[in-house]
Amino acid sequence: MEMTQYLDIFIEESKEHLQSINQQALLLEKSPGELSIVNEIFRSAHTLKGMSATMGYEDLASLTHCMENVLDAIRNNKIEVSSSVLDVLFASLDHLEAMVVEISEGGSGKRDVTETVRDLEALEKGEVPKKIQADTKNEAKSLHAYDQYEKQIIIQSKEQGFHAYELSISLRDDCILKAARVYMVFEVIEQIGEIIKTMPAVDMLETEQFGTHFTLSILTKESAENVKERILKVSEIDAVEVNDIKADQLNISSNSESEENKKLEQQEVTSQDKKSEPQQTSNAGSSGKTIRVNIERLDQLMNLFEELVIDRGRLEEISKSLKSMELNETVERMSRVSGDLQNIILTMRMVPVEQVFNRFPRMIRGLAKDLGKKVNLEIVGAETELDRTVIDEIGDPLVHLLRNSIDHGIENPEIRSSKGKNETGTIYLRAFHSGNHVFIEIQDDGAGINKQKVLSKAIENGIITKEMSENLTDKQCFELLFASGFSTADVVSDISGRGVGLDVVKNKIESLGGSIAVDSTEGSGTIFSIQLPLTLSIMSVMLVEISREKYAIPLSSIIETAIIKKEDILSAHNQKVIDFRGKVVPLVNMKDVFEVPGSTDSGQHVPVVVVRKGDKMAALVVDSFIGQQEIVLKSLGQYLTSVFAISGATILGDGQVALILDCNALIK
Amino acid sequence: MMNEEKVIIFQLKDEEYAVPVQHVKSIERMQPITRIPRTVSFVKGVINLRGVVTPIIDLRSRFEIEEVTHTDTTRIIIVSVGSIEAGLIVDAANDVIDLDRESIEPPPEVVGGVDAEYIHGVAKLEKRLLILLDLVKVLNPEKLDVQPTKESIH
Numbered sequence: 127m128e129m130t131q132y133l134d135i136f137i138e139e140s141k142e143h144l145q146s147i148n149q150q151a152l153l154l155e156k157s158p159g160e161l162s163i164v165n166e167i168f169r170s171a172h173t174l175k176g177m178s179a180t181m182g183y184e185d186l187a188s189l190t191h192c193m194e195n196v197l198d199a200i201r202n203n204k205i206e207v208s209s210s211v212l213d214v215l216f217a218s219l220d221h222l223e224a225m226v227v228e229i230s231e232g233g234s235g236k237r238d239v240t241e242t243v244r245d246l247e248a249l250e251k252g253e254v255p256k257k258i259q260a261d262t263k264n265e266a267k268s269l270h271a272y273d274q275y276e277k278q279i280i281i282q283s284k285e286q287g288f289h290a291y292e293l294s295i296s297l298r299d300d301c302i303l304k305a306a307r308v309y310m311v312f313e314v315i316e317q318i319g320e321i322i323k324t325m326p327a328v329d330m331l332e333t334e335q336f337g338t339h340f341t342l343s344i345l346t347k348e349s350a351e352n353v354k355e356r357i358l359k360v361s362e363i364d365a366v367e368v369n370d371i372k373a374d375q376l377n378i379s380s381n382s383e384s385e386e387n388k389k390l391e392q393q394e395v396t397s398q399d400k401k402s403e404p405q406q407t408s409n410a411g412s413s414g415k416t417i418r419v420n421i422e423r424l425d426q427l428m429n430l431f432e433e434l435v436i437d438r439g440r441l442e443e444i445s446k447s448l449k450s451m452e453l454n455e456t457v458e459r460m461s462r463v464s465g466d467l468q469n470i471i472l473t474m475r476m477v478p479v480e481q482v483f484n485r486f487p488r489m490i491r492g493l494a495k496d497l498g499k500k501v502n503l504e505i506v507g508a509e510t511e512l513d514r515t516v517i518d519e520i521g522d523p524l525v526h527l528l529r530n531s532i533d534h535g536i537e538n539p540e541i542r543s544s545k546g547k548n549e550t551g552t553i554y555l556r557a558f559h560s561g562n563h564v565f566i567e568i569q570d571d572g573a574g575i576n577k578q579k580v581l582s583k584a585i586e587n588g589i590i591t592k593e594m595s596e597n598l599t600d601k602q603c604f605e606l607l608f609a610s611g612f613s614t615a616d617v618v619s620d621i622s623g624r625g626v627g628l629d630v631v632k633n634k635i636e637s638l639g640g641s642i643a644v645d646s647t648e649g650s651g652t653i654f655s656i657q658l659p660l661t662l663s664i665m666s667v668m669l670v671e672i673s674r675e676k677y678a679i680p681l682s683s684i685i686e687t688a689i690i691k692k693e694d695i696l697s698a699h700n701q702k703v704i705d706f707r708g709k710v711v712p713l714v715n716m717k718d719v720f721e722v723p724g725s726t727d728s729g730q731h732v733p734v735v736v737v738r739k740g741d742k743m744a745a746l747v748v749d750s751f752i753g754q755q756e757i758v759l760k761s762l763g764q765y766l767t768s769v770f771a772i773s774g775a776t777i778l779g780d781g782q783v784a785l786i787l788d789c790n791a792l793i794k
Numbered sequence: 795m796m797n798e799e800k801v802i803i804f805q806l807k808d809e810e811y812a813v814p815v816q817h818v819k820s821i822e823r824m825q826p827i828t829r830i831p832r833t834v835s836f837v838k839g840v841i842n843l844r845g846v847v848t849p850i851i852d853l854r855s856r857f858e859i860e861e862v863t864h865t866d867t868t869r870i871i872i873v874s875v876g877s878i879e880a881g882l883i884v885d886a887a888n889d890v891i892d893l894d895r896e897s898i899e900p901p902p903e904v905v906g907g908v909d910a911e912y913i914h915g916v917a918k919l920e921k922r923l924l925i926l927l928d929l930v931k932v933l934n935p936e937k938l939d940v941q942p943t944k945e946s947i948h
Contacts, residue, residue: 429845436842675829720831760847762830762840764877765933770832775840775847783828783840783847 136181137230138418143170144223146486148552151215152487159335161200168197174222181233186225192246199250206337214245276322276343278540280371283345288319290345290371291353296364297338311342318356319346338364343371344366390733418501421514424475431471432758434780438464442634476511477658478556479566483508486528486555495530500539500550501532510557512564516658519568519638523631527568527654528553530628535572535652545649547571563640564660567639569653569691575646577603604644608632639665639682665759667776667786669752670735672716673724676784677748678757678776683789685736685743687751692730704745706736714792715747719771739793746792751780800891803924804871804884807859811884812917812924819885822870831924841881843872850881856932857912868935875929882932893917898926 129134146697147170147297154163171194177187193215199205221239225310278288297307306332315321317684323343326336346353350368357366438461445457483505494501512520534552536542543549554569581595582608590598598606610629635642640658667678668687688706695705695713702713713734716722734745757776773788801812802821827839827850835853840847850870854861867886872879894917901913914926 432845539817651902722831762847763849763879765849765880766830766833766840772830775828777842777845777847781842782826783842785828785830 132181133229134178135418139177139227140222140229142175144219144226146170146218147174148488149484151212151219154207155209155212157335158330158727159333164200164207166198168194168201171197178235183225183229185236185239186222186229189218189221189225189239189243189246192243192250195250198308199252201506203239203251205252209483211249214242214249217242238778247634279322280343280345289350290343291350292369292371293342293344293353293357294365294367294369295342295357296366298362299338301338301362304336304338305332305358307362308332308340311357311369311616312362314356314360315342315344315346315353318348318353330690353357381589419474421475424471428471428758434464435468436777436779439779439781453483463684470506473511475514476513477514477517479564480508481516482517482524483555483557485521486524489525490528490532493529497532498538499532499536499697499750502550502552503534504552504554505556506554507557510559510564512658513660516564516638519634519655520658524555524566524568524657526627526631528555529703531568531570531572531652531654533571535574537573559660564658566651566656568656568659569651571651573606574648574650575604575644575650576648580604580606584609584612601645604646607644643740665757667755667757667779668735669755669784670733670748671750671752672720672748673722675720675722676752676778676782677716677786677788678750678755678786679735679737679771680786681754683737685738687733687735688745689731689733690745692732695732706735706743709743711743711745713745713747716753717747717749721791737789737793739790742793744789744793746787746789757784757786797805801891801893801924801926802871802887803889803891804869805867805886805888806853806857806884810888810922810924812926813871813929817873817875817929819835819872819874819879822872822881823918824864824870824883825919838883841870846879847874848879848881850883851933852883853932854883854885856882873933875933878933880933881898891919891925893919901925925933 132774135740147167150163150167150170154160154167156385157163168413171190175187175190175194178184178190178525196205196211196215200207200211205211214600218239221237224236225237228237242349284290290325290681295311297304301307312321321342321344324331325341330336331340344353348356350370354366354368357363381649389578410646423715432701441457442461445453486505488502502600509651529639531553532551537545538546539549542551555566556565556569558565577600578655580603581590581598584590585592590607608628608631612629632642635656635658637659640656640657644652645653646652666681668681668684671677690704694704696705696710699708704713705711717724733748735751735785736743736745738744760775760777762775771788771791772785773791774786775783775785778784798804801813803810804809805859814823822841822843825841827841829839830837830849836852838852838855839852839925840849842848852861862885864883865885869884869887870881870885871884874880897917898915898918899917901910901915911927912931914928917924917926
């Protein structure tokens with residue numbers, strides 16, 4: 127059977143399933159008891175297995191098969207969801223993703239996954255996977271892993287004569303109110319000391335999301351024997367084991383420590399996309415109701431539709447002149463229907479930013495692990511819609527900014543707690559509509575930008591001079607981060623602020639017709655705001671007339687329009703200028719620049735459009751303003767690639783083509 | 795059949811030219827053209843071709859034949875070569891014929907004022923002489939050296 131024709135669909139759908147498994151696995155980490163999530167993952171894995179087997183990717187199929195077995199065991203309550211299970215699950219996902227990527231690049235999707243398969247098989251049999259077993263052995267009898275902060279507390283308490291114990295408590299199998307017993311144990315301990323850590327986490331204990339066994343780390347002045355006795359007084363407790371936390375346990379090798387940290391952070395790095403959560407369940411139900419459409423076909427549809435709109439305009443005019451009631455009514459109805467149709471076609475290209483945002487929780491989880499930081503990603507407004515073309519492009523800049531926030535923004539947990547902040551840093555990723563734009567904000571509660579360091583770096587790299595640096599406002603100073611000379615390799619280590627390759631981010635966003643700004647308060651965080659057009663194909667313009675030609679000037683570059691008197695035009699160095707709000711602004715006669723045929727007498731009053739490029743301005747002399755309009759942006763095609771001061775074209779209601787002015791080219 | 799090629803024949807001044815039919819997307823009547831400032835003179839501007847902005851080249855001007863006012867027979871032949879799509883203004887579009895490849899001869903130095911560079915060959919067809927255009931060369935965008943006139947403001 128010839129499969130190549132299905133390859134694209136296979137790759138697309140595999141990616142979707144992997145993304146969904148990823149997301150669900152992250153959710154599962156938050157609520158391990160939720161079997162509906164396991165079912166969801168199982169479904170995706172099952173489909174993936176079937177697809178890859180049909181396509182002949184045996185390795186993919188066998189790995190998903192092993193995954194499926196584990197998931198099935200979880201569903202049937204044979205094994206419990208633990209961080210080791212999730213670790214193996216994520217490792218399998220990494221393999222699967224790599225395989226799919228390889229296939230999409232023309233490879234065979236083969237990959238050595240024996241180790242992961244072994245781990246999965248071990249899990250399925252209810253054993254602890256080999257690698258993780260080894261880790262536990264390393265740490266002797268330590269049941270818990272402690273982060274820097276906790277270690278610090280334990281060491282300090284010991285110095286003050288406290289004992290640190292690890293309690294391993296088993297409830298009787300027939301225990302009915304497990305949470306109540308846990309509560310009673312807590313009560314007992316709090317009378318004699320302090321609980322510094324529980325396994326599983328407190329909220330899981332409270333909601334009875336554990337078997338019959340849990341462990342606590344406590345600080346107390348009581349003896350081990352005493353502690354044990356007190357706890358055993360709580361009824362329905364089967365056994366209590368008390369182990370002293372030894373100092374050498376607190377200095378476990380950095381290797382296994384990071385290994386442990388990883389496990390811990392699984393619990394701590396979570397995404398709390400509250401809005402999208404209920405949506406996901408509803409999505410699952412309606413997944414069969416969408417179809418994939420080639421974007422080119424949508425473009426064709428849009429083009430054809432514009433033709434229809436133009437003909438509609440003509441029809442309207444004809445019906446007006448014919449003054450036939452019946453024709454009038456028909457044309458009116460047609461206008462209304464086609465208006466609705468236009469809206470539908472436009473919204474068909476819109477997709478929720480969720481598609482991009484989805485991959486971030488997992489990325490943040492990994493990054494935080496690698497950097498030894500605690501980060502909580504909060505996503506708000508994932509349902510905000512953007513044009514497909516923008517969605518495809520916006521991912522990379524966002525990845526860059528998020529990395530930046532974790533790397534340079536969020537401090538290490540110790541530093542954070544020493545500053546009195548919550549150990550876990552928070553990054554907000556927000557998307558929302560405003561007018562004709564979509565805003566995406568990335569805000570962290572990290573260290574903020576050190577203005578002085580940015581300035582000295584900028585001076586060092588020759589972006590600004592020392593004299594210039596003295597007069598910069600905060601805003602101008604932060605802008606320097608986006609300067610192209612700013613990003614050098616050593617910035618990462620030198621500056622606690624930011625600045626790696628932000629110029630690339632800025633260029634990308636500007637190429638999408640958007641803009642990016644940064645604001646920061648030292649010590650309390652930084653916010654990057656990205657403004658994007660709703661779609662790349664629609665923009666707001668001011669239509670002007672020059673002689674009998676119509677041109678469109680993007681509203682984004684217009685400061686204002688004005689009508690000036692001829693006598694107000696001044697001359698400086700052979701250049702006509704005007705005084706615009708105290709600033710000398712050069713006058714550009716569009717008729718001359720564009721060599722527009724026709725008479726040049728424009729009377730006593732001259733309409734001008736004041737446009738800007740950065741801080742520079744120019745006043746474009748036109749003949750008249752037609753008005754503001756939303757237009758559909760069209761390219762001039764491959765033949766006319768470098769036309770001076772024209773960035774594209776649009777088709778007006780009457781079917782004529784109007785050119786779009788590129789103000790950036792007019793101002794040098 | 796192997797040796798035959800379907801071509802579209804059009805008129806320019808007194809000569810008959812031919813382009814392969816697979817390069818021709820459509821033949822349009824004259825319509826309003828939006829001028830594009832500061833491009834080479836043979837680029838007359840762009841038209842709205844069913845929603846696609848399409849550049850229009852005046853072939854007379856392209857081949858440095860004197861321009862004439864457009865008449866009822868004037869046509870725009872929409873051609874596409876590679877990724878480039880453009881319309882060519884011709885005096886009239888006449889015919890579609892099957893051309894025997896063997897009848898094609900290499901171009902003489904100058905045919906009707908058109909540089910041999912743009913000509914793929916000539917074909918004799920009974921009493922008619924067809925000039926086969928090399929569309930790739932005719933549409934070569936590198937020839938589009940935009941004349942910089944006045945500098946923009948500083």
